[in-house]
């Protein structure tokens with residue numbers, strides 16, 4: 371992506387009361403995240419390959435942050451749901467979008483809704499995103515989330531949906547009880563009402579999918 375496009379995107383967020391922060395690479399993004407989150411804060415997060423790739427959970431936990439990590443190995447479903455609920459009321463909430471339009475609208479698909487709740491209403495939200503997720507417009511962003519990202523996530527998590535085998539969305543038959551639909555809730559963030567609440571670290575690399 372050209373510097374001009376990145377600059378325009380960050381300017382567009384500014385007008386939407388969202389603070390866009392450019393990071394050259396993963397390393398800079400990780401440092402920035404750690405500097406934005408105080409050591410005594412609690413942190414919630416949504417499942418995200420981008421956050422996994424940054425290794426942020428380990429780094430936060432090793433310096434003493436309380437992290438509500440529902441993806442911790444060895445926990446049952448009940449505890450996992452409890453951690454999701456605690457996560458959305460933590461001091462900071464971290465997530466990555468499925469797609470971002472060039473105008474700055476961010477698209478998030480969700481199965482359980484915890485990341486929708488966290489992004490929409492947590493005290494402080496930091497979104498982390500590689501430039502590979504930028505699309506030309508909102509329609510393309512929704513298309514990317516539905517037709518590209520979700521089938522890959524269904525495959526990654528072996529989620530019983532029509533798109534699991536061949537990667538093709540069949541929305542009309544993706545219904546319970548035959549299938550466990552993953553696309554249950556959609557959040558589109560167009561702007562932010564509370565100054566300083568929502569930040570986006572835009573990383574000049576390809577991260578997640």
Ligand code: SF4
Nearest residue numbers: 533539540544552553
């Ligand atoms: S609606 Fe169903 S088939 Fe389509 S992408 Fe979502 S989970 Fe897959």
